[in-house]
Amino acid sequence: MSARCAHWIGAEQRYCEATEGVRLYLPGLACPLHTPSALAGKPEPQPGKGRLPGAWTTPSPISDSRVHDARAIASGKRRSSPHTYRAAQAAVDHKTN
Ligand SMILES: [Zn+2]
Incomplete structure (x- = not known):
């Protein structure tokens, strides 16, 4: 049946x-x-289309967060290896001078 x-x-x-x-x-x-x-005169709800394109993108560009990261490392707020620490300090110094 x-x-x-x-x-x-x-x-x-x-x-x-x-x-x-x-x-x-x-x-x-x-x-x-x-x-x-x-x-009801409405279109059928389409499965799998609920997520907007770009829903996973972050509001700030990647380069911004990288700069932020470097500043955090250089100021010692973020744990890192001595090598990364020096590189971050150099990067921040280069930007501020
Ligand atoms: Zn019918």
Whole structure:
């Protein structure tokens, strides 16, 4: 027994009973023509399109955070190897002079 669209077509005094593409929606089984969205005149919600493009990008450019990092290392607020510390100090000195 296959699923059938349970939408009542009032004008034709019958149930739709379409079997193609029938899925279970909140009100019950419905074919693509009679989904809640279709009946409301809205486009079907598309799965997998909820995330906006660029949602994972950070507001500040990478170069900005690198400069910030170098300053943190040079000031000793950020743990680093002596080599990185000197390189960061040189970078910050170069920028401030
Ligand atoms: Zn239908």
